[in-house]
Amino acid sequence: MPQWKRWSRNKGRQKPMSQEKPDTVWLKSDLTENLLHIKQSFGNSSDLNIREIFLDRDEKICMAVLYMEGLADENQVQHFVIKPLIHDENNYMDGYDSFLEYIKMRVIAGGSVQDLHDYHSVYTSLLSGRTVILSEGIPRGIAVSSQGLESRNVSEPITETVIRGPHEAFCESLRKNIALLRWRIKSPNLWLETRKIGRVTGTNVAIMYINGIVNEKVLKELHSRLDRIDLDGVLESGYIEQLIQDEKYSPFPTIDNTERPDIATAALLEGRVILLVDGTPFVLILPVVFPQLLQSPEDYYNKTDYGFVRILRYISLFVSLLAPSLYVAVTTFHQEMLHTTLLISLAAQREGIPFPAFVEAVLMEFIFETLREAGLRMLRPVGTAITIVGALVLGEAAVQAGLVSPAMVIVVSITAISSFAIPSYELRLPIRALRFLFMALAASFGLYGIVLGGITLLLHLTSLRSFGIPYMSPLAPFNIEGQKDTLFRFPLWLMKTRPRLISQYNRVRQQSTGPRKPDSRP
């Protein structure tokens, strides 16, 4: 082991896990002291609203209503907490062992009420948008639900678009996202576990799965991996993804993500687990197998297409990975493979090009990747302009100037177009990077290099696992049933079972027979 790695590991050990519960500090009975403590903890932040109320005419029972401005819905606080408290004419009745209990049971009109005993829970309640009520003389508090953070409405998916199918995407609010799924799966077996991850951010992370279908082993593995996470903040589900994936250095995604509730629902029904992270519309799906990354929800929504498009996607995967390298290999090593006429026309195009084919290819690919990156980061209206300037003007001019051959421009364009036909953005990234590697192989060893590179890639892919599931299944290990939904999508009524390795119990998914013509005879 190299020295630097050992050091970095030691450094990590120095800080012990100290995340959720430090030392519990209980609430005091003195309201003023409590309020002071809370205010101090928040550093007198002005968005902490504290409203003090006297409940009885004698002004003996002092209460404090606390909420965070913005996080809590002012309307709700007013209508369901403050108003009932102020207008409460009954005052304190006997029969309730505590005054706070009385308020909780009779007065507050909020939906969910929770008891608080320590400061820490007060903070989390406040920070999750709940309203906290503290009372003089009682070392307890109650939290009333009043979350009202304005979040983006459910809108159309941007990254995964379909022609036919729901045009609805997850949004940044965890609650809304969970609701979107609950709405789709009306079954009590859809179970939900939440936990907070991030020492500072305390981000809510929800694990959802359908009990009875899900693979328990995957679930257990997921829990243990989540337990191992210790970081200060989670800004996006990518953070979680990178910390719980199987193979540390593989460029291929072993965890899928989606912003479409229908894809998430389908994953749940197949027995997968999904992981929702507060604050991002991208939910994680696991385990994931490679063929899944080339599926689009529309494969299932459209009736006529039983897999033609999917084959097309596999082909475009090959093309976008190998087209430039094949071009380089064939034109610089294996000219005998080309048809004479084609060879002559290619040779004519190459006349006077200053660079070798490999450099030409790398240059063009590099320019194209830059263009794509620029187009992504650019302001949207400018983006199109840049694309046009870049692609059309630059390409045309480069050919005119004799810097690149027209054939190379064609190859690069085909590569680019094919890469967009891969549905999973996550898969495009490794393909993009590997393309350059393959070009280098092709430039030094021709087709032989490509074949060896391909074998290495296959070796790598087959050695991957996603939460214990072989990554290339059902292709390798081969599973005949799985073929119904791999290269081709078989008619719906033939796909009677769930993927074999992913859901091990409860395999049968439907018994429906295919559509029948009505019996003509009576």
Added chain:
Amino acid sequence: MLVVGILLIVAVIAWIDLPRLWRKKQKKDLSVYLILLLIGTGLSIAEGLNWDIPNPMDWLIYVYRPVGEWIFHQL
């Protein structure tokens, strides 16, 4: 130059497995590993410098050629 190249490759190879074997203190594994690595290095350097190396194939031919010719003669 060639020897340096071979030694470089051997060094890279040793870097992969040697530290782990060393740390685990598996004497037998380590010794087999080192012997094989040494043979490999020696063999490649000898081959690279075009030294005369006894060819195992010659031994095989010595042993099996009569047998082979006998078989083909019989057919």
Added chain:
Amino acid sequence: MIERGKISIRQFMVLTLLFVIGDAIILAPSHVIISAKQDGWISAWIGVGEALLLAVMYSLLGKRFPQQTLVEYSEQVWGRWLGKGISFLFITYIFIDCALMTYEAGDFLTIHFLMGTPIEMTISLFLLVVVLATRLGIETIARTSELLYPWVWILFLILIVSLFPQVEMENFQPILAEGFSPILKGNVYFLANVLELVILLMIFPYVNQPGKARKPYVAGMVIGTSVLAVISMMTIAVLGATVASIQQYPTYILAKKISIGDFLERVEAIVAIMWLFTLFMKISICFYASTLGLAQLFRLNDYRPLTFPLGIIAVALSLVLIPNPAFFNYTHTIWFPYSATFALLLPVLTLVLSAVRKRWFPIKKGM
């Protein structure tokens, strides 16, 4: 057990099949045609029958020791030191086979594909990938073979179907012009390829249903040899015995003949790629078997550290073994008796001896 991976029955079948096709797909036709001329296909089909018998014998041996590799049980059967000696010779056999095939790969590539690239480079690169595969273990090798498997079939079918218009039945005539002798000679060459299947006894115990390894093994062997026989037939039918026998790699020349319309021609890369796939599988299995065997022989904890040193040795050895191409042809004469020692003599003796020992001297546990 050093290797914890398990492979399925289907994977074992695929491995066997690709192993049989291995390097033979491009070499077998020339071997049988040189001595048997236009009757070479008969030699090949006889070879299919022999492969069936061999497979049955090997699987008997595998069945007798379902949990152990050949190296492990030869120690039990032959006694500790004799067993170790036999195992060591067996491992060298596998390793030499591996080195020879590596040389074949390099030789073919430098002749037909990468003129001017030194053979050391092509060989090193190839073995680098093989070493990588071996380190990833038998499971990964098996899965990769499953992914390559359909491609081998597709490429094979393209080759056969697109050559159909060029088949000339006259090339097969006359049948049995020289009697059976040349056919049997051709058959011996063919058999030398098939005998290497004994190496798979090193993988037998890793099939996940040990009792059922026999069927896929036999199936893989028979289908594989049939593929070779079909290729030999095609070579004779399309090229004719004369042209085929002067070629070093007739199957490759065969692919050069493909010409359908104006679009499907110059596709000999198909054969080269198919051959690289199967050859890669075969070399990986051999390399895996020899590293694993060596680790088992010395009772090491892991075979993986041995891969890189053995890889270097294999590169050097393949160049040492074959100083020039003529030497390579030379090896064909001795390859059959050499293989037969380990592929016929050793299994038969082991079978007999283990039966005898079981009967009269039951093996003590922990020997």
Added chain:
Amino acid sequence: MRRKWMAIFICFLLVVTPTGCWSRRELDTLGLATGAGIDQTENGYRVSVQVVNPEQIAETGGQGPPVTTLQTEADTLFECLRKLTIKSPRKAYFSHFRMIVISEEVSRKGVRDILDFFSRDHETRTDFFIVIAKKTPALDVLSHFTHIQKIPSQKLFDSLTTSQEAWAPTVGVQLDQLITDIVSEGKEPVLTGVYVQGKNEIGNKEENIRRIHPPALLAYTPLGVLKKDRLVGWLNERESIGYNYALNNVKNTVGDVPCPKGGKLVIEVVRSKGDIRGSVENGVPHGKINIQVEGNIGEVSCQIDLNDAQTYYELEKRAEQRIKKYVLSSIKKSKQLQSDIFGFGDAIYRDNPRYWKKIKKDWDQRYPQLKVDVQVDVKLQGSGTVGNSFIQKMEK
């Protein structure tokens, strides 16, 4: 895990960087050779290689000629080809050979040395045609301006491919076929001839393609007969037709048949199957040629009643006789030349290998005495889009 990948990457770099790219050749460093012509010099060969000028072929077009023919002289073929580099900026690349033109002189001396190079070299394939330049040096054939297809060797290739499909006398012979025939003891090879028709001296000037009626044309002639690897004689057109019928080389052709009452009628052959068999009867070898032809009436220029079934039988018989005559004449010619181009020897070997072993040594002497039985069966199917010709009505 990472260490393994790192190491592999480093190994890869170590392997790749020094190798440079040995066998790489950029397209613009290739001299794309499409044809070679081989002439005899006093003690060696003069090889002319046609190298494409890609710029001239490309759509933009240029001013220069589409190809350049370079020639060198040396003792051996391979030396000649390598010597080309002293005249060409680019190394010639042979994978795309379409044509090898061998001069008559060389082919009379023997072509085996040439063939060995082409079959041994890794760059060459076997899918080019080999022809003999009849009465012209091979160099002239390869330095010819051709119309439609600008590259002369490609033009030769294309026109041989099309004419062997549609015109009986020609047949394209490729390398492996030629080698098989040369090596085979019971069959001798043939090669098509090519010559310059018209004014040879204009052929290599650009003027040749400026004219609507080119003064010089490259055209194929009937077959040259080889014995082993030496040219021994030429067949004429009719003999070539007979040869091709017998060897099943005819796919589609036309042939005329004399009408009963004078005039001619042309039959278009749509399917033909030739079959050569050998046998030994009473210790004497026999050859048998069986030809089955299906055809349509393609052109009628005589008085004939095509509505009469009897006419068809009559015509079939005449056609059969005609084809038989061609075949017999070609057999006669080959017997004269003592070259068994039909492969009767092979046929006998296939039928009776033991007998063949006895006679193969003196087959050359025996061949002229071989009895050959020719059977032709012609079937006429249709008469085109019309029944009786309008000529029938016109002259009534």
